[in-house]
Amino acid sequence: MSVRKTQKEATRQRVLDAARELFESKGYDTTTVREIAQLAAVSVGSVFTTFSSKGDILSQVMADRLDALYGELDRLAPHLRGSTSDRLRSIFAIHYAFETRRTRLFLAHIAAAYNWALTPSSRPYGRNPRLRNVIRDCLAEGKARGDVDPAGDLDLMVDALMASYAWTYRLAAWENADAETMSAVMDRHIGLIADGFRPRPSENA
Template identity: 30%
Template sequence: MFTKKPGRRDAQKDATRARILEVARDHFERHGFEAANVRAIAADAGVAAGTVLLHFADKRDLLHAALFDDLAATAAEAARDDEPGPLEQRLHRLAAAFFDYYARRPALSKALLRESLFADPPWQARFAGQVTAAHGRVVALFEAARARGEVAADADAALFGVAFFSFYYFALIAWVQGAHPSPVALLDRLVAQHLCGLRPAANVRRAR
């Protein structure tokens, strides 16, 4: 008696979902969110429009899923970076991983900024969860730097994480609006200036 392999149907569903998302990213990037439509995305993905709507509630849900998956993959790749180095270098690599993604898909980046910051539930909580995880990564890097003596022993790691993301979003907005050509360089300068006030007192005196 023939028995289907366990999980085969799920694997097919996952493959279909991934194909739809990849086509959707291309359509959103080439045409913009408003001009893109589900029927055209379905046709290029080789499925019926109804199949797209089995996986995603509507076009906005499709956009959120595409952005969420991209950010999750980018974050996972950045988290695998275990190359040693001072705090500023490691933060630079972390930010560069995300800004490299934005540069590859500039039109989607504008949608990312709008949709991830102001998404409705349940995506609001999911995007917030990604930010929380990234904040945790920054805090961990800061705590490791503090243990190495790069920053003052009483420096607040969580508060630094908040400052880092303030700088990050400022640099992202400046880039999206065309006000600054190099968001990572801008972020590096903001972080470096902020860290000047968090160095151990002995380091500050030597710098003077």
């Protein structure tokens, strides 16, 4: 790697480290690019040379974290047991345990999904396909096992589960709820959603 490339990568990493710290301590909305640059000890111009917007910085901060989360899921998923509902509960419990290590950062990630001014390259909650794919694979396996309606719309089920997962984080924002509390609420949501995706008895049975 050339000296110039090495310096550029070092700048990029300093910006990401500074942004992660500020988003967690101050919140995404109140953090400015100038503050990120100051903490990273780089110029504002250097920040914009590396990232097109503050939203892109948040997206990369989260992408780096999510790599670790999905590495953990890839390791644990083959060992999950029980019905599709049970396996979904385990998947979301792993997510809550991971994301509540930096709850404010994840709340910013969710909030960014509703920011109409984000650039197309930004990847807020819902735009990253990895969580959708994990849930969809679990449901597809449920179809194969016979505890998910074979005629069910997998994408609709995924949307319902992802919406419930994000909405449960209001408890962290409003009541400082921990991972165990939110997982218990999500377990009940999954129970209700599962009532909708279970196979229906055949009318001719």
